[in-house]
Amino acid sequence: xxxxxxxxxxxxxxxxxxxxxxxxxxxxxxxxxxxxxxxxxxxxxxxxxxxxxxxxxxxxxxxxxxxxxxxxxxxxxxxxxxxxxxxxxxxxxxxxxxxxxxxxxxxxxxxxxxxxxxxxxxxxxxxxxxxxxxxxxxxxxxxxxxxxxxxxxxxxxxxxxxxxxxxxxxxxxxxxxxxxxxxxxxxxxxxxxxxxxxxxxxxxxxxxxxxxxxxxxxxxxxxxxxxxxxxxxxxxxxxxxxxxxxxxxxxxxxxxxxxxxxxxxxxxxxxxxxxxxxxxxxxxxxxxxxxxxxxxxxxxxxxxxxxxxxxxxxxxxxxxxxxxxxxxxxxxxxxxxxxxxxxxxxxxxxxxxxxxxxxxxxxxxxxxxxxxxxxxxxxxxxxxxxxxxxxxxxxxxxxxxxxxxxxxxxxxxxxxxxxxxxxxxxxxxxxxxxxxxxxxxxxxxxxxxxxxxxxxxx
Amino acid sequence: xxxxxxxxxxxxxxxxxxxxxxxxxxxxxxxxxxxxxxxxxxxxxxxxxxxxxxxxxxxxxxxxxxxxxxxxxxxxxxxxxxxxxxxxxxxxxxxxxxxxxxxxxxxxxxxxxxxxxxxxxxxxxxxxxxxxxxxxxxxxxxxxxxxxxxxxxxxxxxxxxxxxxxxxxxxxxxxxxxxxxxxxxxxxxxxxxxxxxxxxxxxxxxxxxxxxxxxxxxxxxxxxxxxxxxxxxxxxxxxxxxxxxxxxxxxxxxxxxxxxxxxxxxxxxxxxxxxxxxxxxxxxxxxxxxxxxxxxxxxxxxxxxxxxxxxxxxxxxxxxxxxxxxxxxxxxxxxxxxxxxxxxxxxxxxxxxxxxxxxxxxxxxxxxxxxxxxxxxxxxxxxxxxxxxxxxxxxxxxxxxxxxxxxxxxxxxxxxxxxxxxxxxxxxxxxxxxxxxxxxxxxxxxxxxxxxxxxxxx
Numbered sequence: 001x002x003x004x005x006x007x008x009x010x011x012x013x014x015x016x017x018x019x020x021x022x023x024x025x026x027x028x029x030x031x032x033x034x035x036x037x038x039x040x041x042x043x044x045x046x047x048x049x050x051x052x053x054x055x056x057x058x059x060x061x062x063x064x065x066x067x068x069x070x071x072x073x074x075x076x077x078x079x080x081x082x083x084x085x086x087x088x089x090x091x092x093x094x095x096x097x098x099x100x101x102x103x104x105x106x107x108x109x110x111x112x113x114x115x116x117x118x119x120x121x122x123x124x125x126x127x128x129x130x131x132x133x134x135x136x137x138x139x140x141x142x143x144x145x146x147x148x149x150x151x152x153x154x155x156x157x158x159x160x161x162x163x164x165x166x167x168x169x170x171x172x173x174x175x176x177x178x179x180x181x182x183x184x185x186x187x188x189x190x191x192x193x194x195x196x197x198x199x200x201x202x203x204x205x206x207x208x209x210x211x212x213x214x215x216x217x218x219x220x221x222x223x224x225x226x227x228x229x230x231x232x233x234x235x236x237x238x239x240x241x242x243x244x245x246x247x248x249x250x251x252x253x254x255x256x257x258x259x260x261x262x263x264x265x266x267x268x269x270x271x272x273x274x275x276x277x278x279x280x281x282x283x284x285x286x287x288x289x290x291x292x293x294x295x296x297x298x299x300x301x302x303x304x305x306x307x308x309x310x311x312x313x314x315x316x317x318x319x320x321x322x323x324x325x326x327x328x329x330x331x332x333x334x335x336x337x338x339x340x341x342x343x344x345x346x347x348x349x350x351x352x353x354x355x356x357x358x359x360x361x362x363x364x365x366x367x368x369x370x371x372x373x374x375x376x377x378x379x380x381x382x383x384x385x386x387x388x389x390x391x392x393x394x395x396x397x398x399x400x401x402x403x404x405x406x407x408x409x410x411x412x413x414x415x416x417x418x419x420x421x422x423x424x425x426x427x428x429x430x431x432x433x434x435x436x437x438x439x440x441x442x443x444x445x446x447x448x449x450x451x452x453x454x455x456x457x458x
Numbered sequence: 459x460x461x462x463x464x465x466x467x468x469x470x471x472x473x474x475x476x477x478x479x480x481x482x483x484x485x486x487x488x489x490x491x492x493x494x495x496x497x498x499x500x501x502x503x504x505x506x507x508x509x510x511x512x513x514x515x516x517x518x519x520x521x522x523x524x525x526x527x528x529x530x531x532x533x534x535x536x537x538x539x540x541x542x543x544x545x546x547x548x549x550x551x552x553x554x555x556x557x558x559x560x561x562x563x564x565x566x567x568x569x570x571x572x573x574x575x576x577x578x579x580x581x582x583x584x585x586x587x588x589x590x591x592x593x594x595x596x597x598x599x600x601x602x603x604x605x606x607x608x609x610x611x612x613x614x615x616x617x618x619x620x621x622x623x624x625x626x627x628x629x630x631x632x633x634x635x636x637x638x639x640x641x642x643x644x645x646x647x648x649x650x651x652x653x654x655x656x657x658x659x660x661x662x663x664x665x666x667x668x669x670x671x672x673x674x675x676x677x678x679x680x681x682x683x684x685x686x687x688x689x690x691x692x693x694x695x696x697x698x699x700x701x702x703x704x705x706x707x708x709x710x711x712x713x714x715x716x717x718x719x720x721x722x723x724x725x726x727x728x729x730x731x732x733x734x735x736x737x738x739x740x741x742x743x744x745x746x747x748x749x750x751x752x753x754x755x756x757x758x759x760x761x762x763x764x765x766x767x768x769x770x771x772x773x774x775x776x777x778x779x780x781x782x783x784x785x786x787x788x789x790x791x792x793x794x795x796x797x798x799x800x801x802x803x804x805x806x807x808x809x810x811x812x813x814x815x816x817x818x819x820x821x822x823x824x825x826x827x828x829x830x831x832x833x834x835x836x837x838x839x840x841x842x843x844x845x846x847x848x849x850x851x852x853x854x855x856x857x858x859x860x861x862x863x864x865x866x867x868x869x870x871x872x873x874x875x876x877x878x879x880x881x882x883x884x885x886x887x888x889x890x891x892x893x894x895x896x897x898x899x900x901x902x903x904x905x906x907x908x909x910x911x912x913x914x915x916x
Contacts, residue, residue, distance in 0.1 A: 201885035
């Protein structure tokens with residue numbers, strides 16, 4: 001008797017957990033439609049090839065806002081712009097050479113937000129460290145007047161085992177805060193080893209930020225090849241002197257915008273499932289993987305739902321965030337506006353896609369335990385695309401982090417991450433890195449998940 | 459009876475073909491010694507890391523002559539310099555942007571020997587062709603005033619199946635002669651797709667030459683990503699206008715040198731087995747695979763023979779050629795000098811190593827038929843390093859081509875070629891692409907083959 005009750009309860013729970021047959025059937029339709037009729041690649045091709053790099057504050061970033069807004073409207077969607085002031089940092093000349101070694105060129109790129117060197121550059125001895133502890137141990141006596149070289153490589157075993165984002169997080173701290181740490185001990189500039197899982201003398205840029213309590217010093221990233229060269233020369237006991245010229249400028253903030261469009265919910269229009277990617281990119285490449293692909297998946301999700309005439313009970317809101325890369329101003333603007341309207345708690349989920357478009361492998365989510373298991377069951381229809389696995393994570397995306405920090409359940413689409421950091425923040429982040437089929441698969445996964453949650457709730 | 463005679467003959471032939479037991483035993487010692495005590499990587503590290511890029515005519519190319527000469531002498535070898543005048547081409551600014559598409563940057567590099575654009579650049583429509591036939595069909599009416607874009611990709615099936623050099627030969631003709639072909643129809647510049655088997659927005663330079671009957675126009679190579687971008691835009695029917703600024707200069711010729719050292723033969727010192735690599739490199743990288751590795755294998759072969767006290771019957775002469783990349787002046791100087799002394803016919807073999815240092819897979823050789831089979835048998839001792847296969851080829855190396863064209867039997871060392879054109883002529887040709895173990899294996903193969911031929915004749 002107890003046994004059969006348990007069995008009954010298990011079946012009942014499974015039925016309750018698995019979502020409505022209606023929603024499952026519509027999710028099926030969405031997946032079929034996207035896989036057969038995707039226009040995601042075509043949209044991405046315009047964004048990357050015709051518009052090009054889209055760094056916040058640039059002319060192209062503005063063009064991207066205008067064009068995506070118009071395109072969504074052409075598709076019959078109510079696209080709106082949410083104005084936001086963004087930083088306007090402009091890369092200038094970037095030149096490195098080893099004056100100690102026949103003026104060999106050092107291939108490097110300025111980190112986003114860096115100040116310029118004096119016009120005639122900085123020439124100083126290079127001192128290598130692998131950690132802030134090592135920096136502190138060397139202290140002002142050894143660091144003052146030098147260029148600090150942070151030589152922390154990505155852990156390739158982690159990358160190859162699928163933990164590329166964790167490996168990135170470990171290595172990237174020197175990019176973010178290395179300059180100010182070095183400045184604390186009197187360094188005149190800081191140069192990191194590019195945070196990279198592959199290189200053909202390929203520099204990786206990315207945002208850095210200054211600690212206002214420390215003097216500001218220029219910050220750049222060398223390619224892994226150049227980092228290896230400097231390391232080998234220092235390991236031989238040689239004196240290595242680097243001449244560094246960087247001429248970036250920080251111009252006044254520029255008005256830009258998040259682009260927002262939605263499929264209004266039929267029963268609970270004020271309850272929102274947010275799907276978001278970002279429209280800005282770094283300036284070196286054309287931002288195909290970071291994050292043209294994500295922005296286009298969001299646009300395409302709305303297009304497909306519109307074309308299929310599928311209207312879930314709750315609203316699906318697509319947001320193309322501005323300025324994810326060097327300020328997160330768009331993400332904060334969206335949150336602050338929602339907070340001011342007391343609408344944060346009406347977000348029942350925030351799904352971000354900002355990890356490229358290799359074949360999809362799953363979603364990370366702030367859900368845990370039984371809720372995570374239920375989601376895996378409810379999303380079983382996604383297994384038609386690929387074996388989609390839901391995994392718990394505290395952090396599911398940058399633009400949506402203000403929402404998830406406030407308690408909104410978060411999701412992040414996870415394409416196969418193993419090669420993402422081959423291209424991330426480099427000149428090689430271009431459309432040829434995108435497989436149209438995998439882009440459609442990612443879009444199908446995003447669209448189906450957003451729909452399932454909007455239809456049946458979380 | 460006939461059958462047993464045949465058998466006897468076969469055995470006798472096998473013994474005769476297989477070389478002396480003395481030579482085989484010494485070849486064994488050479489291989490053992492090099493694999494256990496190689497200093498090739500250390501030598502290469504100085505050439506690439508401490509000296510750096512070594513384009514003909516540059517200060518660094520001169521330093522490379524001085525340092526390799528001194529190093530060989532430090533090793534007890536009689537290194538001499540054979541003076542040769544070399545071209546002195548200096549790369550300047552190189553800048554490309556799509557004025558038709560928001561001034562997107564086009565990553566490109568000037569081809570070696572190219573003239574400069576006017577100081578304010580050239581701006582013109584781009585027209586794409588895949589062959590000289592297509593160019594001729596379009597004719598002056600379509601080509602005049604335009605920038606011709608040769609979009610011939612390397613055949614990746616050939617590359618992956620081990621035929622990378624054949625795939626290179628097919629694709630490279632537009633780099634060599636494309637500018638003058640385009641100029642014949644009134645083009646104002648020519649841009650090729652980089653001859654590349656991999657790219658992270660990586661430009662591949664290389665020599666071009668002008669047909670003196672045609673106007674000279676600037677010539678550059680775009681990365682494969684940029685070639686794909688321009689191709690996609692043109693395929694959409696869009697007008698593509700490229701702004702191109704190149705400021706290379708051809709300065710007066712500079713006196714440089716081939717570096718020559720030898721192990722004199724004990725019985726026939728005037729009979730020479732030449733082993734050669736080249737000391738010059740392109741300027742973008744540090745020439746680790748092209749051809750620092752080859753130059754160092756030659757130096758190391760002489761060092762090992764010297765240290766082991768092995769003196770073959772015939773002379774082994776190592777030549778570090780100057781100016782392989784953009785003129786072949788060193789190769790011609792060596793040949794012309796030998797010809798003037800009537801010593802060409804005293805070269806019993808010329809072995810070139812200019813194909814990188816991936817694990818060795820064999821040698822190409824001008825030998826054919828029975829001679830080829832005998833060589834395979836004689837060199838069986840090399841199979842201790844790797845399965846070394848001898849394959850017939852008309853062309854076995856550039857620097858030694860004047861010798862082989864004159865009938866000297868030629869050999870070319872063949873490391874695994876599948877990734878050579880990932881790095882060839884790019885900024886990414888750096889020491890980290892070299893595996894010390896594979897470098898020693900290649901050196902062992904080169905040294906053992908040179909010794910076997912010098913001891914037992916060909």
